[in-house]
Amino acid sequence: MKKIVFSSLIVILFTSCAQMFNGAVLPNQCKKCDLINRMNNEILWSIEGCGSDNTRLEEQTQIKAYEMSRGGYNLCDLEVVCESWKKDPETEE
Numbered sequence: 431m432k433k434i435v436f437s438s439l440i441v442i443l444f445t446s447c448a449q450m451f452n453g454a455v456l457p458n459q460c461k462k463c464d465l466i467n468r469m470n471n472e473i474l475w476s477i478e479g480c481g482s483d484n485t486r487l488e489e490q491t492q493i494k495a496y497e498m499s500r501g502g503y504n505l506c507d508l509e510v511v512c513e514s515w516k517k518d519p520e521t522e523e
Contacts, residue, residue: 457481463491463512467503474498474508480517488512 460480464473475494477487491510499505 458517459514460484460517461487461512461514463487463510465491465495465498466509466511467507468509469507474503484514 458480460478461484462476462478465475466472467474475491475498477490479485479487488510491512495505495508495510499508
């Protein structure tokens with residue numbers, strides 16, 4: 431039981447550290463991930479974020495693909511496509 435609790439705390443710590451690092455060091459780094467049905471090129475799900483909000487977007491999209499495969503989509507027909515870019519600090523929203 432102690433190993434499970436310790437492992438969980440380690441995972442939470444590293445996730446929090448990654449978010450803080452991205453927010454402090456890479457505030458203009460943005461990422462967008464789409465979940466695409468390769469059979470018809472339809473975007474089924476999309477997520478986007480900059481700075482600390484771009485942490486683990488690809489993993490979240492992969493989890494969404496797995497969830498959708500349990501709901502009737504063929505996992506082999508789903509593709510995760512991510513792109514990154516730097517946002518111009520002068521054009522902040």
